[in-house]
Amino acid sequence: MMVISANAIAEKPQQTILLQADNFEHIQFKRIQPNQYVYANQQLKIIVNDSASFLMKPFDSIKKIGQVSFEWRSEGAPKVKDAHHEEQKSGDDAVFKLGLLLESDDSSLMPFLPSWMKRVESLLTFPSENMINLVVAARHSPNTKWINPYNKRVTMISMASVKGENGWQQSSYQFEKPVNVVALWLMSDGDNTGSRFTVHVKNIKMELN
Numbered sequence: 001m002m003v004i005s006a007n008a009i010a011e012k013p014q015q016t017i018l019l020q021a022d023n024f025e026h027i028q029f030k031r032i033q034p035n036q037y038v039y040a041n042q043q044l045k046i047i048v049n050d051s052a053s054f055l056m057k058p059f060d061s062i063k064k065i066g067q068v069s070f071e072w073r074s075e076g077a078p079k080v081k082d083a084h085h086e087e088q089k090s091g092d093d094a095v096f097k098l099g100l101l102l103e104s105d106d107s108s109l110m111p112f113l114p115s116w117m118k119r120v121e122s123l124l125t126f127p128s129e130n131m132i133n134l135v136v137a138a139r140h141s142p143n144t145k146w147i148n149p150y151n152k153r154v155t156m157i158s159m160a161s162v163k164g165e166n167g168w169q170q171s172s173y174q175f176e177k178p179v180n181v182v183a184l185w186l187m188s189d190g191d192n193t194g195s196r197f198t199v200h201v202k203n204i205k206m207e208l209n
Contacts, residue, residue: 012066017057017184017204019044024055024186025123029116032191043202044186046096048078050196052189054099058123062103063181067207069172071164072096072136076197078190083139089149093193095137096201097156099185101128126182133185134159136171143173168202178209 017023019042028034034053038045044055078093085091104127113121131154140146142160161169188199 013208015063015206015208017206018042019202019204024057025119026053027056027116027119028053030114035188043200046186046188046199046201048188048190048195048197048199050190050194052093052187052191054185054187056120056123056183056185058125058183059181060125062126063206064178064209065100065175065181065206066178066209067172067174068098068100068134068205069170069207070098070201070204071168071170072161072199072201073167073169074137074197074199076195077137078195078197079193080139083141083144083146086139087146087149090192092149093189093191093195094133094135094187095197096186096188096199097133097135098204099187100132100134100179100181101183101185102130102132103127103180103182104129120183124183128182129153131155131185132157132179133187134171134173136161136169181206 019039021039033051035051036047074095077095080086080091080093133154133156135156136159138158140158142158144158146156148154148156159171159173161171164170
């Protein structure tokens with residue numbers, strides 16, 4: 001009889017992202033009002049007021065990620081009409097999106113980049129050209145993919161959500177194949193739709209392969 005070792009059936013390791021100010025860089029866009037970010041008890045509160053900006057955490061090693069999960073709740077939402085509007089620049093806003101910057105072989109710095117992109121480049125330990133945004137409360141049906149209207153190198157994916165207690169929702173996404181990730185983005189935005197809302201996020205976990 002073949003005996004299966006405990007290690008063979010053990011769950012894959014997870015990394016929990018610490019939600020505290022010294023763990024992220026706040027990246028702002030020129031001529032766009034930034035969001036307000038409040039950290040408390042390993043929860044993140046994002047206040048959106050016709051605004052957009054994001055938090056970035058570069059990794060000091062490449063993370064091979066198979067699944068991402070987190071909990072969120074919102075008070076209000078961006079004024080995105082439908083899935084078609086969501087694919088346009090005028091509707092490119094989201095309650096919350098978790099961005100994964102993917103490993104790239106190209107380490108050259110492109111000239112004439114906006115200041116926020118130069119800041120991102122300077123923070124990265126490893127180069128990146130492509131990105132995945134996991135989007136909650138999207139107008140697209142769960143697991144649907146579309147291309148970001150501002151950047152063809154960014155793939156948007158709508159996440160499924162399960163309702164929990166006290167307004168919290170649990171969202172997760174399992175990749176068909178693990179992706180090599182060099183940095184994490186946390187972002188909410190309402191600048192394109194002139195929207196105001198507040199989002200709370202906690203328990204961001206990454207399954208490592």
